[in-house]
Amino acid sequence: MSNDDNKNEKEYDVCLLLEGTYPFVSGGVSSWIHNLIKGMPDLTFTAVCILATSKEKAEYKYEVPDNFVDPKIIYLHDHVDIKQSMFNKISKKNMQKMTEFHKNIDLLDIDFMKEIVTLFREGKFPLSELIHGKKTWDLLIERYGPEVNKESFIDYFWTFRFTHLPIFKMLPLELPKAKVYHTISTGYAGLLGVIARITTGRPLLLTEHGIYVKERKIEISQAEWIYHKNDDRFRVDSKLGAIQTFWIRMFEQLGKICYDYSSEIYTLYEGNKQLEILEGADPAKIKIIPNGISLKNFLGLKPEDHDYKGQTEFAVGFVGRVVPIKDVKTFLRACKIVALKIDKLKVYIMGPTEEDEEYYEECLNLVKLLHLENIVEFTGKVKVADYLPILDVIVLTSISEAQPLVIMEANCAGVPAVASDVGSCRELLEGRTISDKALGPSGIVTKVADPVGTGEAILTILQKPVLRKKMSLAGIERVKTFYKESDLNKTYLKIYHKHMKMEDLE
Structure with missing residues (x-):
């Protein structure tokens, strides 16, 4: 998209970044989003909605308000036809940055993440090379560690492919133009928020109802589709297999990056706040705002x-x-x-x-x-x-x-x-x-x-x-x-108005 296109693009007040929720999936979080939008009829909301695959019908589960317009859908795991090209390679310098990104993701500063996103959006990391390229293969082997790793390499390979391909697809995406970006979780939606913050300079707000990383840990611990020798387990324990640990580490890393880039973080109660701090959130950013109902x-x-x-x-x-x-x-x-x-x-x-x-x-x-x-x-x-x-x-x-x-x-x-x-x-x-x-x-x-x-x-x-x-x-x-829901809506309206006036990164 050219700069002229960006200037002419419609600007919304709030762009919501949603993963597996409103308006296509019903539930408590979706109802919260629905009521929040309805409670602020003078603001225009749009959304980027992340769903698993286009094979699932994307049908509205809610009668959306008039001020919720133009939602965009991203299908996380849809097949992508990736064509290889001998002329579209990753430079040695840029591959070193990708290697550094994987090795030091816990220590990344904002400038380094900004550089990675910019390189993706400039086409310096073509998808064909990231999936099929020799340099990526070498990085994968290095991260696997065949000398010490006891887990199946095939399992590791497909786990790497399945976890990273959605991220590689999302990094170059053009997002709706908005005064404020508001993600309702970390994870993939939180990554979109990071991209928005980097590319637009507009504020990113994060609201966590359940702690995304914690919930993914529970699901991954129980999941039968992730290989584990002993899958008769109900709770998360300290003896997860390497493949499960791979998944959990990825979501922990995405969560930490989202916390770092969020202008402010909102959660529902003190217990959530403490979990966010343990996952790397800055306590000074976190505010507790209990839910309300009509x-x-x-x-x-x-x-x-x-x-x-x-x-x-x-x-x-x-x-x-x-x-x-x-x-x-x-x-x-x-x-x-x-x-x-x-x-x-x-x-x-x-x-x-x-x-x-x-x-x-x-x-x-x-x-x-x-x-x-x-x-x-x-x-x-x-x-x-x-x-x-x-x-x-x-x-x-x-x-x-x-x-x-x-x-x-x-x-x-x-x-x-x-x-x-x-x-x-x-x-x-x-x-x-x-x-x-x-x-x-x-x-x-x-x-x-x-x-x-x-x-x-x-x-x-x-x-x-x-x-x-x-x-x-x-x-x-x-x-x-x-x-009372009316108190909640007044609180968020003040938050939106405050951040809609901010022009630059803090």
Whole structure:
């Protein structure tokens, strides 16, 4: 794109950089983005949306606001026809810089990263040479270390190819022109943010709901598509194979680079801030901004004067994608414990089932194994507000969360929650500040992957109407006082306005 083209290109107020979320994937983060855009109708938003492959249908899951326009889609793992050319080689000097980049990525300063991006965008690292070239092959062999490495070279080769090709494709991309770039994660979206910051000089903002590197570590530890001799593992441990470690190191490095280039970093609670610092973020850049929800959508769904005494029929809800990180299987096992004590029980699992069809099938088989076919219903994606009036308790059994919107929505509606002790779930249910804690608990926190503890917590709430009443009222007051969406939108509007006026790199 020429300089004249850049001058004539449409400029947006905010360019969002999104990986696997809005508007093509539903979920808590996507809903947060949707509500943020709707709450600022006077700003124009565009987005670069990263999806895995064009084989997946890119269909809107939301009715996007009028001020969200011209989103651009990048398919991370689409096949690229790479033609070799004997006339398009990487110079020895530039290959030395690529080698230095790989060896010293933890020590990179801003100027060196800027130089690498500039060389890519000037065509000094042609894709054909990076994939097929002799110099790249030599670098790969050097990084592999055949003298000491016990892992399969074939696995290492394809891991290198699969992890680096998306990065090589992204570095030369032209991004929409915007006053502010805002990435909602590190990883590949964060890399786009770094490119934007380098090429435009405009501010880069980062908001992390869940810590991207942490979540990728969990997924990589569990992944069956990454070779590991012992794949019967639930949690991240210290004995990962070299291939898994390769993946994790890459995401750690992308995260550190994004932290370095971000003008400011926002996260949801203190625990996240500490994780970001451990991953290399500058503490001075980090600000905590809790999520909020629209009160009008949830207040009054269950009358505050509702009498829970004498109730014999109960409904339990689970809201979330049916994927391993949400640990639906622990929830199902907990429901079996509840069903043994309560005769009239209905369980709703509310969320998309198509994201991991194999895991969904495993959950269906577990339902049959536990003889819960007449109790459990997978609803698919639904409007949660339509179900909250009939629910007695909401349950989250995730092994990783940030600040789950569903807990705030349930609290606002007067529905107590049971949640695993991840992210800010404890703060949401027991309070964050002294005045918040004084309101009393609005649910019960349990251990991760603990079906017995989860089942007992559900039973405690269902079988103690006075306690459930107190939790209901505490949740309503907590959200009204501390988690209003209007306050969140005002905060981000001030942030955008401040950074829209900045012309240069800090």
